[in-house]
Amino acid sequence: MRDKPAKGSLPTPAAFINAQSAVTGLRGRDLLSTLRSLATHGLRNPVYTARHALKLGGQLGRVLLGETLHPINPQDNRFADPAWSLNPFYRRSLQAYLSWQKEVKNWIDESNLSPDDRARAHFAFALINDAVAPSNTLLNPLAVKEIFNSGGHSLVRGIGHLLDDLLHNDGLPRQVTKQAFEVGKTVATTTGSVVFRNELLELIQYKPMSEKQYSKPLLIVPPQINKFYIFDLSPSNSFVQFALKNGLQTFVISWRNPDVRHREWGLSSYVEATEEAMNVCRAITGSRDVNLMGACAGGLTIAALQGHLQAKRQLRRVSSATYLVSLLDSQIESPATLFVDEQTLEAAKRRSYQKGVLEGRDMARVFAWMRPNDLIWNYFVNNYLLGKEPPAFDILYWNNDNTRLPAAFHGDLLDFFKHNPLSHPGGLEVCGTPIDLQKVTVDSFSVAGMNDHITPWDAVYRSTLLLGGERRFVLSSSGHVQSILNPPHNSKANYVENPKLSSDPRAWYYDAKRVDGSWWTQWLSWIQERSGTQHETLMTLGNQNYPPMEAAPGTYVRVR
Incomplete structure (x- = not known):
């Protein structure tokens, strides 16, 4: 089913915090400085402030009399x-x-603050407003009912959860019951073997699940920020199994979780390691070229790899490239970016180089504050006020299975957001070669999430325009993770597509068509056309030079 998207419904997913904020960090002193500036502005404009205070007082008076002013x-x-x-x-x-x-919103909107200062003020007050919501107190009707129904035990359990999180979870409410899952047993269970290992990665080859298979393999490059098994959570939503059942020889990189010894691993290190893994795929399958798929920071990695190969005149090793919620154009407009200046970037670099790594829990904390009502206060109510255990949800388990970033790679990402180097030829140098994405003429398939708050869809769209070759862009109805996990049996799945890519994402969207179903099936037809001929399936994994080393999901994925 195809129809036009609603004309007035241009999605605006870039909320307050995004991927740049997670990499840079958000300092409490910047928020306090914004609040101090607001207080100073209020004191310097007493008549203006008093007028809004009187308006608020009038509304509160009407509320006390029983009027319902706001839906x-x-x-x-x-x-x-x-x-x-x-x-x-x-x-x-x-x-x-x-x-x-x-009234606070009106007070900020009608102030004589600069546009940037107003945006910072709205950001700070949004966090405060979410925190002081009446639903976040023990007077929440759900909490009151639970206290009576449990005879007060919910309150005791909630206090226990709160103390445990203060001691063992950096003071944030847990999002998932970790005991419900185990890597290799309940998640990441598809049969396969590690066929290659170096210092940075393990390469997993999966056992075929079809009678015939295509000659050109698929190499999946996950983000370095999370573990690879987002592509293989459970059989019902496993992208790996979807690819295998449709005849694709499938390999996945499992990144090592770095520690202080690996502080010098940078983007070039990951590109070199990915190139080595790609050559192993070629050697095992006997194929001249490989289909690449990169997600989030993995998309940046495969783009840099292709630019490097193009500079070496070896781009023929790549048959196609798929980018999932990946930023190549790092220009993002959101209030949180207004807190990022030279001093903030240098402080972030300095902290990670002193520690050797950027801790995954630090990024997770910022990611949680991207959507505080969903990722913090929702669990605050469930865990503490209702005294319940957090849900057993495989995506949240993966999301909380944090990894670290080596200091050098963290510094490269900070420079990426600061300079937007891929937007112009030679702006980024990898492995000693300048990168020009317009010369990367590999066919590409890009997927963005309409509700993605981490890599906003319009930035992903602009990233697609940086590439040469035949390009296809699909806008999924989902968020950052659900854009990847979007199996065909998902009855709610739909996406927006328009084969004509214009320079303006808004113009592209207004001329696009809405399609019911998952983008997985569209991608499958696209990738099969670029995967060579079919032949009888070979059930053996690896070869004489790269024999199976251990069963999937391997060793690196288990490193804490």
Whole structure:
């Protein structure tokens, strides 16, 4: 089924914090400085401030008299309980909260602050407003009901969860019950073998699951920020199994979780290691060229690799390239980027070089604050106020299985966001060669997430335009992770496509068609056309030079 997207529904996923913020970090002193500036502005403009205070007072007075001034957002699950609209006390408390939100927003919007300062102020107050929501207290009707139903045990359990998280989870509520999953047993279970290992990676070859297979292999390059098994969570959503069942010889890189000894690993190190893995794929399958797939930072890696190969006149080794939620154009517009200056970047570099690595939990904390209602306050209510265990959810388990980044690679990513080097020829040098993506004439398939808050879809779209060759861009209806995990049996799956790529993502979107179903099936047809001829399946893994070393998922994925 195809139809036009709604004309007035241009998706705007770039919320407050994004991938740049996670790599750079967000300093508390910057938020405090913004709040101090706001306070100073309020004191210097007492008449203006008093006028908004009186407006707020008037609204609160009407709320106390029982008026419902602000509609409840039906998509805001925090206030889904009927008590928020039916009970007089809860209705008034919610209306007072919504009145405060609206008037603070108006106070900032109508101030004489600069546009940048207003954006910073909105960002800071959004975090505060989410934190002080009435749903985050023990007066939450769900919490009150649970206390009565459990005879007070929910309160005892909640205090226990809070103390445990303060001691063992950096003070943030846990998002998942980790005991529910185990790598190699309940996730990452597809049969395969490690056929190559070097200092940076293990290369996993998977056992075929089809009677015939294509001659050109698929090499999946996951992000260095997370572990590879996002592509192989469970049989129902395993991209690896989808590829295998459709005749693709499938290899996946499993990155080593670096420690202080590996502080000098940079982008060039990862590109060299990926090239070595690609050559092993070629040697095992006997194919001259390989189909590459990169996700997030893995997409940056395969783009740099292709630029390096092009400079060496060896680009014929690559048959096609697939980019999943990958940024090559690093220009992102969001309020959080206004906190990033030269001093912030240098401080971030200095911290990681002193430690040798950027800790995964530090990035995870910033990622959580990207969507605090979903990733923090939701679990605050569930774990502490309701006294319940967090859910057993495979995606959240993977998301919390953090890895570290070596200091040199972290520095390369900071420079990537600072200089946007791939946007012009020779702006980035990898392995001693300048990169010009326009000369990379490999056919490409790019996927972005309409609701992606980490790599906003318009930036991914602009990244596609940097590439040479035949390009295809698909906008999935999902977010950052669900854009990857989008199997054909997902009844809610849909995407937007338009074969004509214009320079403006908005123009592309307005002329695009909405298609029901998963992009996986469209990609499969595309990749099969670029995977050579079919032949009888060879069930053996590896070869004489690269024999199977150990069963998948290997050793590196288990390193904490």
